[in-house]
Amino acid sequence: MAGFQLNRRTFIQGAGAALTFSAWQGRGLAAEYPPRVKRVGLIGAGWYGKSDLFRLIQVRDVEVIAVCDVDNNHLEEAGKLISERQASGKVPVLYTDYRQMLADHAFDLVLIGTPDHWHARQAIDAMAAGAHLYLQKPVSVDVLEGEAIRSAARKYNRKVQIGTQRRSTPHLMDAKERIIDQGLLGNVSHVEMCCYYHMRRDGNPPEEPVPDFLDYDMWTGPAPLRPYDGLPHGSWWRTFMEYGNGITGDMCVHMFDTVRWLLQLGWPKRVSATGGIYVQKGGKSTIADTQTAVFEYEELNCVWQHRTWGTPTDPEYPWAFIIYGDKGTLKGSVMKYEFIPVGKGERITKEVVYEREAFPEDVGEPRIELHVAPATRRHMLNLLSAIENDHLPVADVEEGHISSASCILANLSMRLDRPLTYDPQQKICIDDPEATALLKRPYRAPWLHPGV
Template sequence: MSFMINRRSFLKTASASLALSVVGTQAAELIQQKTWRVGLIGTGWYGKSDLFRLIQVAPVEVVSLCDVDRNLLKEAGEMVSQRQKSKKVPRLYTDYRQMLAERDLDLVLIGTPDHWHALQTIAALEAGAHVYVQKPISVDVLEGEAMLAAARKHRRVVQVGTQRKSTPHLVEAKKNIVDAGLLGKVSHIEICCYYHMRANGNPPVQPVPDHLDYEMWTGPAPLRPYDGLPHVRWWRTFMEYGNGIVGDMCIHMLDTVRWMLGLGWPRRISSAGGIYVQKEGKSNITDTQTAVFEYPELTIVWQHRTWGDPPDPDYPWAMFLYGDRGTLKASVTRYDFIPRDKNTKPIRKDCLYEREQFPEDVTEKGIELHAAPATRRHMLDWLAAITEGRRPVADIEEGHISTASCILANIAMQLGRPVSYDPQKRVVIGDAAATKLLRRAYRKPWKHPEV
């Protein structure tokens, strides 16, 4: 008993210390002044991970959980009861609309597959909640426009799960390398992912298990024949539910370099790629793709391959900022600044781990230990933005620009020509065929959100 009391005291101290260092005394105190009522939609791997990081840094009561898989849902309820102070099992729902109809939530976290993000975010905003939505925010460009409009209409804070902006060593790299001018003029950036992460099996069609509402899981997306639990990362290998590896991994790196350099919409986007090597399975996302995002006197080039080896084994998922005075290599686990002046010392920094401050991280199943500190800071920034009436570091508008740019890269690849998007008119300039692709068809009875 004494051990448990001391442990709780230690965790409270660690959380308070972190909040003070990240958002300052006033915001930290404001965050602590209330018990935030929380709901989570999508109780799989990353949904729970986000929720547990929030529990670590703020006084919350997890009121409700929602998932179409009743086994996952029950397990999540039990896990949350062990984590939260009240020890209560949250109310459990299989339909997010019923959960949101209670209108009793301050915060809603959305950890569902990409094809659900738009409808669930907008519904949560309409129910009066502030939202933390995983990236990418949408599967088509006009969904993102509708989400942005809803956030502004309802005056709610939406933080996007592009937590690289809250990653300590990357925040430091921005301040001490980029903002300090050590790179000089940056006119070329390469971003990449060479992980072998493309699921490509041939599982047989099979009966839907009783514990899964597959109709509701599919929602507005096309209804594929059921060939196994889709939410165990199998869904990411199909364009029906997302935008491939560009939509999943490029958005992180594009968003990060945009933040580091203060960039908005690209003026032109082109892309080429396809399934060049891994042709044997059901997957319909590219295994090889290049995209170019053009800015004035700057190009950002994305490359992914799900086969072969990375050109730099230390940086398989990374960004390379090339300036006339030096180069910055950066990833989720480290950065290296390499100056051109031989008299200037290189700078190296590894990512921060917080195992001692938050020892429960070490035993949590499936946790990304390197990302946990970033997610905690991302949650604190979100809550501080709510209490201070400001935009968060990963505001919905920035998430929309990064998401839509990646979607536009796929459109450019599909059409075989560059595209230029006008966010005011919400059209691809001079390209009616590309403009039609800004909006996906929804499966009935689901209706595409309107701006």
């Protein structure tokens, strides 16, 4: 691992030129970046919004000029922490309405870390206001939102990096170069993906008054207005289909996107899924605790399985992908990869990369995912290169849309109990008017859906 012992100056100036694998250099990340300070805004200043922003601050001298969140506690904490981290020491201007923030400032880049039901409206409005985007995954909560975001990015000529940062994860980039690109798997005709984390929050908390520091109506925005039963932050909102797409929309999107990137796959020709709430039936949660989905390609099936109960199939790979070829198998996760050859070939493994020496402040940051921080830094550098050198980022909005929409289609297939074939040109499910009608969720007034 000696190639990864780089100091902060080398990392920032060379964008990882000290690293050994050429896949990173091939994206143009080894070049020095111009010193121009970028004007940055953040919409959604909770856990992951701040985490993404702090990774950006680590690799570029940006000026965070404004932050928006509907929770005043989040907002004040973010302002303080940002002032301590950015070079100017300034506290950004704080907003509770992102529309006012966009109206008051000109941004080069806006980061969006809000819940999924807000992504489309905020992403499109930020691009229309002149900003490039770092948009957390999934791209959208319905298929036509994703189509609208992709169209807006092309219309306004904005670079949009989606937070599917497995494409910038050092050990998985190494797997792509050493295993996939060298053809060590042979003919690939089956993929398995899974998540067995017990991450589905449940329970029956009572209704209660909305606290003064939270604008709950604005937090809800275009989604259905549920009775308030506690802070939605963290993982509580994720347990409701009103705001997202369950475990499949949250976790499958990462692994499916990784597999698509590794194998150069586009839209699946057909999506099918079964599942539901089979075990954890006692609480308010509306997301499936069990689901199997199949994303079909020509002579290749990508199969997803999640359970939020029981034990993992393989305890070493509780959230993972396994790509089967006739010459070998590649097992990958956020923590490592293994290549297992058929016969007597060489077994190849690589562990997750940490950068504690280059970025010691990572260790003390509350709730940081230390294994993800190096990938997010590379993801940010790749986006900056895309903006400044006019190329598509590695997790371009179209790639993120395909992965997100495919997971949404899996949920629709489960709901309708039949396979679906989506046509991205016509923006319909072929020969299925009922499914086509479900590609667009209704918005709560006065918010307007951006889709066709």
